[in-house]
Amino acid sequence: MKRLKAGDIIYRLFAIVFFLIFIYPIYFTVVSSFKTNTEIWNTMFALPSKIEWSNYTSAIFDVGILRAVLNSFIFSFGACMVVVVFVTMAAYVAARKLIRFSGALRLYYLLGLMIPPYAMLIPIVTMFTNFGFRDKYWPMILLYAAINFPMSFYLITGYIEGISKELDEAAIVDGCSTTGIVFRIIFPIASPGIFTGAIISFLAVYNELIFANTLLTNQAMKTISVRLLGLQGERFTSYGPMFASIVLSIVPILIIYLIFQEKVESGMAAGAVKG
Amino acid sequence: MQKKIISVLLASVLAVSVLSGCGNSGGDSKDSSKKSEETAKSEDGKVKVRILTRFSNPDSVRERYFMDMVAKFQEENQDIELEDVSISDEESHDTLFKTSVASGDPIEVFNFLGYAANIDYVKNGVVTDISSLLEEDPSWTENYIDALFAPVDYSAYGIEGTYGLPTSPYGVCCFYNKAIFDELGMEMPETWEGIEAAAPKLIEAGYIPMAFGAKDNYRAGHFLTALSMKYYGDQLKTDLIDNEKAWNDPEMLGLIEKMQKWQEDGLFGDNNLAYDANGELAKLENKEAAIIFSGSWNIATINEFSNIDDIVCKGFPYFEEKPEYKDEWMGGPDDFMAMTSQPGDPDYDATVRVLKFFTSQEYYQGLYEAQAGAGTYPVTFGETIQADALTTEFNEYYGKASNMIGEIEQFSPMTSLLDVVRTEVTTIFSGDKAKDIADRIQGEVDTYNASN
Numbered sequence: 230m231k232r233l234k235a236g237d238i239i240y241r242l243f244a245i246v247f248f249l250i251f252i253y254p255i256y257f258t259v260v261s262s263f264k265t266n267t268e269i270w271n272t273m274f275a276l277p278s279k280i281e282w283s284n285y286t287s288a289i290f291d292v293g294i295l296r297a298v299l300n301s302f303i304f305s306f307g308a309c310m311v312v313v314v315f316v317t318m319a320a321y322v323a324a325r326k327l328i329r330f331s332g333a334l335r336l337y338y339l340l341g342l343m344i345p346p347y348a349m350l351i352p353i354v355t356m357f358t359n360f361g362f363r364d365k366y367w368p369m370i371l372l373y374a375a376i377n378f379p380m381s382f383y384l385i386t387g388y389i390e391g392i393s394k395e396l397d398e399a400a401i402v403d404g405c406s407t408t409g410i411v412f413r414i415i416f417p418i419a420s421p422g423i424f425t426g427a428i429i430s431f432l433a434v435y436n437e438l439i440f441a442n443t444l445l446t447n448q449a450m451k452t453i454s455v456r457l458l459g460l461q462g463e464r465f466t467s468y469g470p471m472f473a474s475i476v477l478s479i480v481p482i483l484i485i486y487l488i489f490q491e492k493v494e495s496g497m498a499a500g501a502v503k504g
Numbered sequence: 505m506q507k508k509i510i511s512v513l514l515a516s517v518l519a520v521s522v523l524s525g526c527g528n529s530g531g532d533s534k535d536s537s538k539k540s541e542e543t544a545k546s547e548d549g550k551v552k553v554r555i556l557t558r559f560s561n562p563d564s565v566r567e568r569y570f571m572d573m574v575a576k577f578q579e580e581n582q583d584i585e586l587e588d589v590s591i592s593d594e595e596s597h598d599t600l601f602k603t604s605v606a607s608g609d610p611i612e613v614f615n616f617l618g619y620a621a622n623i624d625y626v627k628n629g630v631v632t633d634i635s636s637l638l639e640e641d642p643s644w645t646e647n648y649i650d651a652l653f654a655p656v657d658y659s660a661y662g663i664e665g666t667y668g669l670p671t672s673p674y675g676v677c678c679f680y681n682k683a684i685f686d687e688l689g690m691e692m693p694e695t696w697e698g699i700e701a702a703a704p705k706l707i708e709a710g711y712i713p714m715a716f717g718a719k720d721n722y723r724a725g726h727f728l729t730a731l732s733m734k735y736y737g738d739q740l741k742t743d744l745i746d747n748e749k750a751w752n753d754p755e756m757l758g759l760i761e762k763m764q765k766w767q768e769d770g771l772f773g774d775n776n777l778a779y780d781a782n783g784e785l786a787k788l789e790n791k792e793a794a795i796i797f798s799g800s801w802n803i804a805t806i807n808e809f810s811n812i813d814d815i816v817c818k819g820f821p822y823f824e825e826k827p828e829y830k831d832e833w834m835g836g837p838d839d840f841m842a843m844t845s846q847p848g849d850p851d852y853d854a855t856v857r858v859l860k861f862f863t864s865q866e867y868y869q870g871l872y873e874a875q876a877g878a879g880t881y882p883v884t885f886g887e888t889i890q891a892d893a894l895t896t897e898f899n900e901y902y903g904k905a906s907n908m909i910g911e912i913e914q915f916s917p918m919t920s921l922l923d924v925v926r927t928e929v930t931t932i933f934s935g936d937k938a939k940d941i942a943d944r945i946q947g948e949v950d951t952y953n954a955s956n
Binding site: 287350 | 560590599779789
């Protein structure tokens with residue numbers, strides 16, 4: 230049997246500790262989704278004495294969490310797609326300085342990053358009301374894409390800058406157009422960075438509350454975060470259905486993460502060894 | 505250099521665009537709340553009316569009833585598209601309403617909090633005076649309890665009219681787990697002196713004398729007002745609001761010191777910041793807490809307890825040394841249903857119909873039946889339902905109340921005072937000293953007074 234070194238023991242000990250720290254909220258959420266309010270408070274860590282399926286029926290039929298999950302997914306996925314396509318193109322232009330004012334363009338997006346979007350809540354609400362954009366998918370998708378544009382822009386621009394220009398030149402020699410270079414040459418190489426930007430945008434939209442609460446007032450358009458808040462009563466919170474709703478709402482996120490796990494992790498690690 | 509000039513120009517353009525967007529209204533608030541025909545109509549030509557309450561939890565009987573009534577209204581009024589935009593979370597509710605007002609499209613029927621703290625909405629013409637509507641249709645409010653309209657009567661500030669209809673009267677009270685007291689052979693104490701005397705025995709037996717879920721900061725605010733009513737009646741409230749007394753004067757400081765002492769003596773148990781009002785209920789049901797300080801709004805929830813026969817409702821404890829204030833209560837009207845549409849607006853008539861529906865005698869009769877007589881109502885009923893034991897006990901105390909006020913801070917035009925007091929007093933549970941807390945509250949009040 231292989232003998233463990235002291236370093237390995239410490240390493241594994243830390244791994245176990247961190248595993249427990251990160252698994253705890255998931256365990257607590259799943260277990261609580263099968264308990265009554267009182268049982269959640271009385272026996273926080275224990276398994277439920279009786280499985281409360283009613284929390285799930287309440288989450289699905291009374292709260293309408295599945296529709297909310299679908300809405301959140303549409304907004305997140307839509308915004309994510311817009312961000313990926315347009316940011317990649319803009320980032321390529323800025324990284325390769327293809328236009329005269331690419332430096333100014335970067336500064337402009339930097340301002341977009343520095344000004345909190347909620348500072349513009351009232352003008353945005355006014356605009357949505359005046360143009361009849363409220364409770365509609367496309368305007369919300371574009372709004373969310375715009376909010377997440379600057380962050381992804383900086384992330385992807387930095388990544389593209391690390392890709393050799395000679396690849397572009399070789400593609401030009403082979404007769405590739407600029408659009409072709411962006412999507413056939415740069416996109417696959419920069420995909421870890423692009424996927425990271427996409428995932429960050431996806432999660433930001435999936436968890437967004439304030440714009441969703443103010444611009445989506447139709448019951449059928451509500452998102453997960455607004456629906457979950459609805460369970461927090463004026464002076465009484467329904468924790469059981471709330472945890473059941475949370476379990477149902479994290480499923481799409483888990484699926485997305487599992488599908489793109491490799492891309493995300495490589496994207497996150499990509500900058501670490503640069504230089 | 506060129507780069508710097510460009511960046512300065514860009515920053516200026518962005519700043520101007522943001523600021524110009526924020527400065528939306530060209531005129532006063534009344535103008536901004538005027539609606540066009542287009543915004544008042546839905547896509548299929550119906551008049552669109554939105555209703556904003558804090559009833560969005562389908563798990564609560566009261567909130568579920570409201571949702572059912574929205575569906576009923578929609579079924580009976582095909583010419584109106586009623587959109588329920590309710591959200592129970594206080595901050596989200598307030599953001600939604602404030603944003604709608606600021607963007608010039610105020611939500612038509614909404615949950616108004618009344619009192620001096622919200623006088624600006626009335627002054628700026630956001631909330632509609634409904635007194636002429638009430639005069640036109642006296643049968644609408646003939647069964648309402650008149651005293652409940654006081655927080656939406658701003659005549660003391662030179663503003664005539666009525667700005668809403670009370671919806672949720674309440675009273676703070678205490679719930680006791682009688683089984684604990686029986687087990688220890690003790691009487692259930694109804695005075696603070698009695699609770700102080702009983703506390704060591706309860707603690708020794710492993711019980712929390714009075715659970716206090718400080719994670720909800722409104723608990724501290726409610727407690728302080730209820731305590732002040734039992735010690736000073738409403739005089740301290742009047743003196744504080746009129747700036748005759750300061751929050752760090754001996755009267756209020758003494759009350760905060762009492763809370764601090766009880767906390768240090770273990771009367772409220774420990775780890776109070778780790779649980780909220782739901783946790784208090786769980787501790788009562790689970791026989792961990794002998795008493796919880798709560799309110800009439802929890803009667804329906806407690807009625808679902810597995811050990812409901814052990815639970816007894818009593819008034820908030822009074823002081824033996826102050827028997828004259830025994831029946832002074834914290835309670836009364838809490839929320840009001842109000843409207844923003846003005847006569848002449850295209851959605852005015854539809855809005856009035858919505859307001860009348862959700863504040864009608866029929867609405868409350870249905871709620872009364874849905875809750876099987878439990879809870880408190882702004883109207884009186886011809887035929888009373890034999891209510892559950894807790895409601896009956898509560899009403900016994902509630903009926904004796906000689907005076908009733910809402911939370912002290914609600915009477916101040918300083919809107920932020922409610923949150924300041926609640927948050928500051930809650931810091932008792934993280935070890936802050938009463939004097940520091942009182943000084944900080946008064947500091948905020950002084951700053952407000954200096955700028956107003």
